[in-house]
Amino acid sequence: MIFGILSAVIQMAAGAVFGLLAGGPIGLLVGAVVGLLVGAVFGWAVTSAGVYAPDARGIVLFVVDHTWSLLNTVVGAIYLVVHLVFGHSLDRPTSAASGRVCVVQGVSPRYATTIGTVCAGSNSGIQRHEDVHIFQARLLGPLYIPLVLANYALFTIAPIWLLYHDHTNAPINRFTRYFEIGVYPHVWNEAIAYRIQGTPPR
Template sequence: MSKFVQGLITFLFCLIVPSAVLLTLSLLDVTGGVIPPLIALAIGGGFGLLYGLEAALLNIYDLESPLGWLELVVDLTWSLPNTLFGFVVGNILYIFFGTPSRTDSEGQAWISFSPRGAGGFGHSVLQTLGTVNLGGAGQHERQHLLQARVLGPFYLPFVVVSYVVTGTLQLAWTLLFGWWLALLGVRDKAYLRPPSNSAVGGFFGWIYYATPLELLGYGLGNP
């Protein structure tokens, strides 16, 4: 199958499937009437058109393999909230730090931005939102891609809850214990700190590192 045909099939799937999924959810009243059918079609069609174009031009799905088909179907159905979120937020954010890379995206089932400049966001700190990435595979970015596909619509809520929990623990420790220990000279910092291999350091670094999905990502590394 030529790359042109793969890109065309990817585009058509992206154009049709998200609209069908959102319309079905609307008609079944899964959204509680928040998204009427016509709005569901508009959102699905608009997203599908733009995501399909980007995914097709970069040939991100290898449709010569069963895995490529599975990734395409999952991204447009079970993991659609993550794909939509990553496409919108990732493209808006990452365009300031890099450019879409065909080399890092083709056949990899994600849209990867190659960072500009030297150092900083996209170099020492990589990020993946849904199927949109900045900086390449790195330490464990493809783990987040897999996590989103496995957890589907529960992925984003789980991430938010995880940060709330670790943020609360960090604040409680710092205010109730760490401050006193630092004052007595037992600790050099009042707050909990992540290990040296964490991409993010300082006060927020432990909040980030201690979330379950990050612990899993650092534990397993790249697939």
């Protein structure tokens, strides 16, 4: 329970600081309320599923996720709230002592998506791939999301990946495949994760 309470308090404080910087005293109040709401949901999930084990590893992961990687944790917490609003369920057995919050349903039946420490729609066959993204976020902290977004933007408007893409086995022959088979598996975070586990979509 202590991890969940601390998470909610830390996210409320982060919201308050961001709000203060963005909008003065009123921003502080709004940021604190939003941070508390999002943090309370995330804290509930952390406690309910026993996400962080009460050992040295669990403590280290919690500290990293709520300091250096706090931006990723907050964005992941917002992502979790959206899933729960749409009626998706927490996967407690998979989340327990894993250092990640797992949601049974994904954004799409075809893909698992991980943001921060929140992993939605995964299964045992691809969990290692998703865990790579959690590690990347913890390693790069506040740089992770901007670097991923920058790579998506770059590869969308300047598709240098076409130079080394496997055109024979994964042809780009319609608009949706440009993103699904082209941009997506070539951005740096996905390319690394696919090298560690999984075959890129074709």
